[in-house]
Amino acid sequence: MTVKNPPKVAILDDYLRVAESLADFRRLPPGSELVVFDRHITDRDELISALRPFDAIVLMRERTPFPASLLEHLPNLQLLVTTGARNASIDLAACRARGITVSGTRSVGTPTAELTWGLILALVKRIPAEDQALRAGIWQTGLTEGLAGKCLGLVGLGKLGTQVARVGQAFGMEVVAWSPNLNDTRAKAAGVKRVEKAALFGTADIVSLHLVLGERTRRIVGVEELSSMKPSAYLVNTSRAGLVDMEALLGVLDAKRIAGAGLDVFPEEPLSPKHPLLGLPNVVLTPHLGYVTRENFAVYYRDALEDILAWHAGAPLRLLT
Numbered sequence: 001m002t003v004k005n006p007p008k009v010a011i012l013d014d015y016l017r018v019a020e021s022l023a024d025f026r027r028l029p030p031g032s033e034l035v036v037f038d039r040h041i042t043d044r045d046e047l048i049s050a051l052r053p054f055d056a057i058v059l060m061r062e063r064t065p066f067p068a069s070l071l072e073h074l075p076n077l078q079l080l081v082t083t084g085a086r087n088a089s090i091d092l093a094a095c096r097a098r099g100i101t102v103s104g105t106r107s108v109g110t111p112t113a114e115l116t117w118g119l120i121l122a123l124v125k126r127i128p129a130e131d132q133a134l135r136a137g138i139w140q141t142g143l144t145e146g147l148a149g150k151c152l153g154l155v156g157l158g159k160l161g162t163q164v165a166r167v168g169q170a171f172g173m174e175v176v177a178w179s180p181n182l183n184d185t186r187a188k189a190a191g192v193k194r195v196e197k198a199a200l201f202g203t204a205d206i207v208s209l210h211l212v213l214g215e216r217t218r219r220i221v222g223v224e225e226l227s228s229m230k231p232s233a234y235l236v237n238t239s240r241a242g243l244v245d246m247e248a249l250l251g252v253l254d255a256k257r258i259a260g261a262g263l264d265v266f267p268e269e270p271l272s273p274k275h276p277l278l279g280l281p282n283v284v285l286t287p288h289l290g291y292v293t294r295e296n297f298a299v300y301y302r303d304a305l306e307d308i309l310a311w312h313a314g315a316p317l318r319l320l321t
Contacts (some may be wrong), residue, residue, distance in 0.1 A: 007055040007312060008076070013063040014038050022294075024303035029312055040064070040270060048073045055079065056311070058304045061089055061291065063269065068094035072253045079316075081307045083300035084291075088213065088319070095321050101311055102320040105303030111291035113163035116208055116238045119262030120147075122284045123204075123234050129281075148172035151301075153204025154192070155221070156239070157182055159218070161210035162190045176200055180216060201225045206234050213240035216225035223248040234263040238290045254281050264290050 218275035258283035
């Protein structure tokens with residue numbers, strides 16, 4: 001149904017204040033209202049009050065969840081646009097029941113794999129520690145490690161896992177993989193050896209996670225897997241925090257039963273300044289940067305604008321509902 005009135009549009013969680021510079025929101029229908037929220041709103045009542053006036057809301061990935069309990073307090077809401085092609089934090093069934101259209105956007109397919117290698121290299125080459133030491137006047141504090149001949153274990157060999165595998169192969173690493181659905185044919189096509197889960201965690205020098213979070217994969221890396229890793233091994237997670245038992249990970253890191261971890265994703269984001277991860281010296285942390293590139297955000301916000309215009313014209317695009 002064509003929406004006749006100019007819409008009131010909200011853009012949520014634009015931490016870096018870049019939405020209006022990356023897409024020309026002046027193209028919204030004449031008379032439209034646009035409000036950009038650059039601060040993450042955690043208080044539920046404040047969030048409801050802030051969002052109640054809007055007809056259309058643009059979400060940045062899963063930064064702000066939209067469960068049924070929130071949707072029922074937003075009587076004006078007619079359109080949700082999520083950046084990316086899926087968003088597990090939106091209750092799509094509740095949206096359908098309330099007649100709320102949900103659209104997605106396209107994305108650039110490489111940034112997360114690139115960041116994975118940034119974290120791996122930061123860990124094995126001691127880049128953050130040596131940078132801090134050098135600024136303090138200390139010249140070299142420890143030996144770094146090489147990658148050639150080491151074993152890279154990929155938990156998940158989809159599009160991103162395969163990209164990470166290619167770089168590992170270029171470094172001269174042995175690359176092995178496991179996932180609940182991976183078979184020998186798919187692994188061979190990527191030039192990777194499929195192994196069982198226990199073998200991967202027990203032998204890999206670097207374990208990198210590339211699975212979609214779901215009921216089957218939640219906490220798929222737990223006490224057993226982490227305890228079986230070599231003391232010299234590293235864990236890297238640029239996928240979803242829920243794949244890992246955080247208490248178990250904190251335990252092995254604190255006890256130095258593994259060499260360290262590179263993490264871009266956390267159970268609660270933004271990460272609390274009091275989180276125990278921040279006190280550990282053997283971790284490299286980034287604030288969920290895996291998708292935060294200029295190129296990716298330009299696609300996100302331009303597609304989001306296109307979604308709003310198409311919905312307003314009565315022909316919504318890239319539907320998730």
